Amino acid sequence: EFIPVWDGNSKNEEPIIFVLKYLNTVERDELIEINAADTKAVKINYKGLFRKGVIEIKQLVVNTESITTPDEFLKLPGFYELYFEVAIEILTMNARQPTKNS
Numbered sequence: 001e002f003i004p005v006w007d008g009n010s011k012n013e014e015p016i017i018f019v020l021k022y023l024n025t026v027e028r029d030e031l032i033e034i035n036a037a038d039t040k041a042v043k044i045n046y047k048g049l050f051r052k053g054v055i056e057i058k059q060l061v062v063n064t065e066s067i068t069t070p071d072e073f074l075k076l077p078g079f080y081e082l083y084f085e086v087a088i089e090i091l092t093m094n095a096r097q098p099t100k101n102s
Helices: 006-011 025-031 046-053 070-074 080-093
Strands: 017-020 032-034 042-044 054-058
Touching: 006 080, 017 080, 025 032, 025 046, 046 054, 046 070, 046 080, 054 070
Parallel strands: none
Antiparallel strands: 017 054, 032 042
């Protein structure tokens, strides 16, 4: 579970919570593309990360409607900073770990 700091959320009594999952190899390779010639050139599909990495959203109510899925959330106007914070968390969770041969 991830509690974003966005707009003071982490300090609320009932904060918005995103239930996240680790990506599998296929998902990760589709969404985080590393250029073989220049390993510092990375193309990231943030919307895909959000869709694949968010299992459930808890305690987010907009205009009396409970928002619980990534697709419902992505249709909301005005939540870009929250979206981006969650997408970055998913990216960080799934970052390639350096290996001895890297």
